[in-house]
Amino acid sequence: MCTTGQFCTWDSPEGTGKPSFAMRKGANNLADVKVDGGGDYNNRISSVHNLSGKVFCLYEHLGGKGRSLPISKGYRSVIPAKYNFNNITTSVGPADSTGKCDGTVPGEG
Numbered sequence: 001m002c003t004t005g006q007f008c009t010w011d012s013p014e015g016t017g018k019p020s021f022a023m024r025k026g027a028n029n030l031a032d033v034k035v036d037g038g039g040d041y042n043n044r045i046s047s048v049h050n051l052s053g054k055v056f057c058l059y060e061h062l063g064g065k066g067r068s069l070p071i072s073k074g075y076r077s078v079i080p081a082k083y084n085f086n087n088i089t090t091s092v093g094p095a096d097s098t099g100k101c102d103g104t105v106p107g108e109g
């Protein structure tokens with residue numbers, strides 16, 4: 001269940017499967033996020049639902065480094081294949097006030 005104020009992510013393409021991770025601030029390193037059954041959440045995000053009220057950004061590497069992909073407010077879908085961003089996200093954070101991905105990734109949660 002994705003609720004108001006959250007940026008929600010899923011390993012599955014449908015946006016319903018597990019593991020999933022919902023955050024309000026972001027994640028500096030998804031390798032630190034452990035999932036049920038073992039392993040971590042690094043390079044697993046395949047679908048998103050953005051109820052955070054702001055643009056959120058996916059980043060290829062930890063700490064807001066590498067390629068980035070902005071996710072619009074209210075967007076709910078798999079990450080379209082044309083962006084070549086499936087299963088590569090390592091950090092997540094809100095965009096700046098202009099909606100630009102500036103590499104800011106707060107701590108987990």
Ligand SMILES: [Ca+2]
Binds near residue numbers: 043061088089090
């Ligand atoms: Ca990665």
